[in-house]
Amino acid sequence: MTPARGLLLAALVVLVTALALYPMVGTGYGVRATLQVFMWIALAGSWNLISGLTGYVSFGHVAFFGAGAYTGAILVASAGWPWPAAAAAGGAAACVLALLIGYPCLRLKGPYFAIAMLGLNEVLRALVSYFEGLTGGGNGLSLPTLDATRSIYYVMGGLAMAVTALTYAIITSRFGLRLMTIREDEVAAEAMGIDTFRHKLAAFLLSAVGPGVAGALTARDQGYIEPLSVFPLAVTVTMIVMVLFGGKGTVWGPVLGAVALFVIQEIVWARYPYVHPLLFGAIIVAVVLLMPRGILGLLQLRYRLPRTI
Amino acid sequence: MAVLAVDGVKKSFGGVAAVNGVSFALEAGRIYGLIGPNGSGKTTLFNCITGLERIDAGHVRFKDERIDGLKPSQVARRGIGRTFQMIRVFPELTALENLLVVTRGARADAERRGREMLQFVKLEGLAGEYAGNLSYGQQKLVEFVRVLMTDPALILLDEPAAGVNRTLLNDLLAAVARLRDEGRTILLVEHDMKVVMGLCETVFVLDHGEKIAEGPPGLIQADERVIEAYFGR
Numbered sequence: 001m002t003p004a005r006g007l008l009l010a011a012l013v014v015l016v017t018a019l020a021l022y023p024m025v026g027t028g029y030g031v032r033a034t035l036q037v038f039m040w041i042a043l044a045g046s047w048n049l050i051s052g053l054t055g056y057v058s059f060g061h062v063a064f065f066g067a068g069a070y071t072g073a074i075l076v077a078s079a080g081w082p083w084p085a086a087a088a089a090g091g092a093a094a095c096v097l098a099l100l101i102g103y104p105c106l107r108l109k110g111p112y113f114a115i116a117m118l119g120l121n122e123v124l125r126a127l128v129s130y131f132e133g134l135t136g137g138g139n140g141l142s143l144p145t146l147d148a149t150r151s152i153y154y155v156m157g158g159l160a161m162a163v164t165a166l167t168y169a170i171i172t173s174r175f176g177l178r179l180m181t182i183r184e185d186e187v188a189a190e191a192m193g194i195d196t197f198r199h200k201l202a203a204f205l206l207s208a209v210g211p212g213v214a215g216a217l218t219a220r221d222q223g224y225i226e227p228l229s230v231f232p233l234a235v236t237v238t239m240i241v242m243v244l245f246g247g248k249g250t251v252w253g254p255v256l257g258a259v260a261l262f263v264i265q266e267i268v269w270a271r272y273p274y275v276h277p278l279l280f281g282a283i284i285v286a287v288v289l290l291m292p293r294g295i296l297g298l299l300q301l302r303y304r305l306p307r308t309i
Numbered sequence: 310m311a312v313l314a315v316d317g318v319k320k321s322f323g324g325v326a327a328v329n330g331v332s333f334a335l336e337a338g339r340i341y342g343l344i345g346p347n348g349s350g351k352t353t354l355f356n357c358i359t360g361l362e363r364i365d366a367g368h369v370r371f372k373d374e375r376i377d378g379l380k381p382s383q384v385a386r387r388g389i390g391r392t393f394q395m396i397r398v399f400p401e402l403t404a405l406e407n408l409l410v411v412t413r414g415a416r417a418d419a420e421r422r423g424r425e426m427l428q429f430v431k432l433e434g435l436a437g438e439y440a441g442n443l444s445y446g447q448q449k450l451v452e453f454v455r456v457l458m459t460d461p462a463l464i465l466l467d468e469p470a471a472g473v474n475r476t477l478l479n480d481l482l483a484a485v486a487r488l489r490d491e492g493r494t495i496l497l498v499e500h501d502m503k504v505v506m507g508l509c510e511t512v513f514v515l516d517h518g519e520k521i522a523e524g525p526p527g528l529i530q531a532d533e534r535v536i537e538a539y540f541g542r
Contacts, residue, residue: 174419177410181399188397191359192411193385193459 019157023150031153035221037262038156039214043235044242044254045163046210050203051240052248053176055183056110058204060117061239063101063124064094064211065218066230070128072216073141073225078134083148087155087216094212095205102204106197109186118233125231140226143219152221156214160255163210168251170206171307179203180249241280244287247296251308256295310373312337312463312494313358313389318367318377320350320357320518327353329518330367335463340485340495342505342526345515346538351498352394354515355465359391360384371463390461394468394498396448400441404432404451407440408458426454429484446473453481457488464488466497470504482508506530514538 023031043065051057068090075081075089105116128135135141170176181189182196189196219225238261246257261283269276291298299305311334320328328350335341343351356362358369360381369377376384385391399407405423412419427433430450435443440451449472456464469485470478485495485508499505505512506526514522514529516538522529529535 174409174412174416177402177406180402181410184399184401185397187361187381188393188399189410190381191361191385191391191393191397192455193382194410195380195382197380 016161020154023153028149031149033262033266035149035153035156037259038153038160039218040238040242040258040262041160041255042156042163042210042214043239044246044258045160045167046207047236047239048243048248048250048254049163049167049170050200050207052243052250052253053170053179053183054200054203056106056200056204057114057240058117058207059114059233059236059240060119060121061207061211062231062233062235063117063121064097064208065215065235066121066124066128066227067097068094068212068215069219069225069230070135070141070215071212073143073219074134076220077141077143083146083152083216083220084155086220087213090216090219091209091213094208094215097212098205098208099201102201106200106204121231121233121236125227128231129227136226138227140224140229141219143223145223146220149221152217156217159210159213159217164251164255166206167254168308170203171249171251175199175202183249237284238280241284241287244292244294245283247294247298247300249307250294250296250300253294253296310337311335311370312372313496314368314370315354315358316368316370318354318357318369319365320353320362321365326518328357328364331515331518331520332367333513333520333523335494335496337462337494338489338492339511340489340497340509342509342512343496343498343515344500344502344505344512344529349515349538350518351515352467353518355391355467355498358384358465359389385459385461388460388462389465390456390459390463391465392449392452392456392467392469394471396445396452398440398443398448398451398455401439403437404440404443404447405436407451408455411455411458423458426458427451430454430480446477449473450477450481453484461493463494463496466495466499468498468500470499470501478504502530 019034022034047058047061071093072086072090075086076083101120105113108116129138178194178199181194182200186196215230242257242261243254245261246255247253265276268279287294293301296309300307313335316332318328318331319326331354345351353362357364360379360383364377368375371387371389376387402410404427408423408426409419424433424436427436430453432447432450435447440448443451453469469481473481482504489495509526512524512526512529513520514535521534521538522532
């Protein structure tokens with residue numbers, strides 16, 4: 001192990017310990033905000049698995065978040081499941097949805113896939129509004145009151161770590177390299193014997209679990225969900241901007257992007273509520289124009305850092 | 310027994326018959342050339358063999374198994390490797406990673422074989438460099454050894470000599486001859502007649518999607534139809 005790597009690992013241990021102790025001393029706002037950061041890390045990291053690595057841009061990734069939220073909420077509210085089991089079920093439901101939608105849609109080439117995913121999200125939102133008996137329709141769904149924010153904090157933190165660890169494991173494996181060949185040149189990848197469809201599908205399934213679990217956890221934490229609150233396109237856009245900002249196809253890019261943009265968002269949101277969407281738009285334009293690879297991507301090229309940084 | 314048997318293969322794009330009823334057979338351990346003027350259907354034929362294009366009619370058999378209709382990755386996994394006319398390395402993967410992605414089995418073994426391959430084409434010093442940063446000739450070599458990493462029985466080379474300097478070219482041609490000596494079969498598309506004449510035992514000539522001649526290079530060069538196809542009457 002190189003000294004730099006050792007130092008990085010030590011810093012990581014200190015950080016995780018500090019975050020684990022934080023709910024004991026933190027304010028209610030602080031804990032909630034950190035919980036939100038965990039959620040964004042899990043979402044951005046998951047989007048990175050399919051879109052950052054294979055280049056298949058998913059414009060409907062929030063669909064998995066929403067599917068997980070509704071699955072979890074229904075199981076808690078109607079079937080009386082404990083929330084941790086409902087969260088796991090939310091992840092599983094998102095994975096099943098990814099299989100159903102990925103099987104036909106991942107045969108489409110890049111831009112068509114992006115549009116199909118955008119459509120999926122709208123269809124899901126319409127469906128949950130329609131099936132009122134199960135989902136409460138436009139009135140939304142209320143969960144029994146329960147203050148579990150501190151427990152959910154730990155589970156969401158664990159989810160963020162799990163997604164990041166999974167990203168590390170994938171990027172350092174040949175499976176991860178094969179996913180990148182799809183982004184680099186899908187035809188050549190096929191001609192070299194890489195079954196690109198199966199690889200894309202595997203990455204897509206993995207990328208759906210995190211948002212599914214995060215959706216179910218968020219539903220439990222907030223105690224109330226409605227179609228508009230769990231299927232907003234803005235959430236997908238936020239995931240995308242976070243990953244692009246931090247560096248797509250890297251391990252730490254989504255983490256960096258999620259933390260940085262969340263902090264910026266909170267500051268701007270509190271002071272200038274009306275320019276907040278404008279600022280987000282400006283960041284997208286600036287990133288695409290000035291550093292399409294994001295912060296880490298830029299550093300990697302300049303200083304020849306590995307993708308795992 | 311033929312390693313590859315192409316039988317009456319047809320492929321049209323709109324009204325253009327790019328490949329129009331081509332048949333030939335390749336024996337193991339030989340080097341074959343595929344020549345013809347621009348647009349005669351050489352690359353399309355490669356694409357038909359490797360599954361990148363679905364054929365409209367005919368069969369392709371590899372080791373007595375029908376492979377037309379298979380996905381490109383399935384064709385490749387059965388032992389047909391290819392290079393492309395326009396280089397298709399994975400630019401944001403390193404030279405070594407370009408080779409690793411096609412391997413299976415233990416990773417340490419794969420890395421060792423990958424480094425050996427890079428050494429073989431004198432690129433071992435650039436193993437950790439992004440393939441996109443390499444020169445055209447170097448990328449061509451990476452693409453060439455990437456095919457070899459899959460241990461193919463049949464190798465299709467689309468213009469291996471184009472854009473490669475003379476020294477490098479001689480190394481490349483020596484490598485191709487060695488592959489033949491190992492019992493592999495090579496089919497190459499090439500415009501450089503010196504390469505074709507020096508290396509190939511049998512040459513097929515395509516014109517307007519049809520095979521107009523087949524034979525040893527010496528005879529092909531004298532064939533009236535071939536001369537006509539290339540130079541006109």
